[in-house]
Amino acid sequence: MKAVVCSAGKLEVTDVPNPRPGPGQVLINVSRCGICGSDLHARVHSDELADMAATVGYHQMPRHEDKVVFGHEFCGEVVEYGRDTRRRWKPGTPVVAMPMCRDGKDVQIIGTSTQVPGGYAEQIVVQESMTFAVPNGLPAAHAALTEPMAVAWHAVRRSRIGKKQNAYVIGCGPIGLAVIAMLKAAGVRSVVASDYSPRRRELAARCGADVVVDPRESDPFSSSPYPNRLTNVPDLLNLGFDTMEKLRRVPNVPWWYAFRAAHTLNIAPSGPIVFECVGVPGMIDRLLTSVPMMSRLIVVGACLEADTFHPGMAINKEIDIRFSTGYDPGEFRDTLHMLADGAVDPAPLITGTVGLSGVDAAFTALGNPEEHAKILVDPASAATLP
Template identity: 25%
Template structure:
């Protein structure tokens, strides 16, 4: 099979690798497309220290079932079925203890992050059958690569959203921020603002139905107050000191802020304001199995706004150039997909 291999930090090469074979409890997936995640870009540049030379990365993927292990044959899967997969894998021995919060298992493995597991920037990938999620054949197959980033956003929103919340702010209009707009819609929030510096991303978020704000044009709080007041809940999809400060300032006393962006490993906080104004700052990382399944159901609906999230596709041979351009901030508004097959 062809695989996109991180030859060294800052360089991918397309290499020929042996086709994998599924174990008894596994499924072999013929990959159609795999999305380029922000964490993949940071791995490519070496910023996050979580990707390593020789690794086959990739965890936002969709494809067709190519082979079933003996124990996977009774799970309702069949050859050529369109599927995606949840890359957060926990041991079966942890399933009961961490049901509903699988991401908390200290024994979890994340396909695409763990360097010893060949992942989805390749023509084939092997995954545990229990992590496979079917999708409808009638859906544009590339939509399946959007399930995983939407699951991240669904989990982040559910971490902080209360039933009474009506106004929400998303800081950062990149792929996770865009997914957060859809996740808020999924949870019934109609009034959604997005703060984003890039005009192309603002335009994309506006097409998703959000009210877009340019934080460089003036104080974010003033813009919100002029449009009805502070928000009930904020999703920070950037995660640096400046955006966390904006998130706290933009949220009502007693409101909730979710930090899902990982732009900086350390932050400076106005701790007294966090305490005296009783805002909550909550972290979010990956998702539960239910979050992933719910995200897949939304993507499977084929809602027209889903197409807005995809900016372009590239071939494996063009992927290194795409990663280099994205790492330089080339102005791509949405998701870039690497196409391996139809």
């Protein structure tokens, strides 16, 4: 079959062996596959990614000279099954799958392994237990975005954001745009998006951001229609004074019970939720300096370099920092159905489509934020430019 093979930073369309489904696996014809920012990084920083993965026990990441077929955001149609499968769907059924396969206890991440080719190919093998039928006639181009949208949904869920809390999305690349769409699907009333790129700000508005700002001109944390109650240390201290003065007016009631109850019920002053979707060195430190008091910072942008920040700033403002990656099977399934039910529209993210012979040009085009957000690969297409 034809596939796009990356080795030593070069992308070439070539013939590779036809994949065969093993135990518990399904062979599918690829309909669409999204190009992820992690693929762009892996093309030139594969050794660094492999070293990082090895520290958490995953030793299958390709290195610079290895041959790998990228692509982990895909949709396809069922072709045939391996042994020990339930054969849940008829051939031709549209499906998506979590990008992972397992042979015994040996787990391979599809698209980031020399052993399991990814979706920049005519066919791939997926695990039946991690595969889901596409409902409601959802177009393949939209179904292929289940994976990146599930990453965003996981980040939103990890944030534990309430509908009336302010949300700030810093960086409106593909993952930032997906986070915006998922925040609005969750019913968050105020989403402020910030990016230097006019094109990305336009896409952020189309994805549902209530306020879109150029950080060179406006402070995103002062741009919500619902002002943050606590913006600095004096605000927090004055809240404490005001609370104590009110509690002390209540006769014969131990005021400290109110604080104990608030702690038990997890009722406390809270700041906004900030999603860091840039992923460059220094970004976390800049946000710790600029976010309001008691913010919760969700780090979604994948910075692949060593970074530093000032813990004292986070301590003084009592900021929570949470890091987010991936998703669980339930989140993946729910994301698929949110797309199929119309709760989330991924169309603004899709800015181009190429065939296998156009993947190299697509990688180049994605380097310019004013041109593209998400480019899809259609193995049946002859398009060489997005």
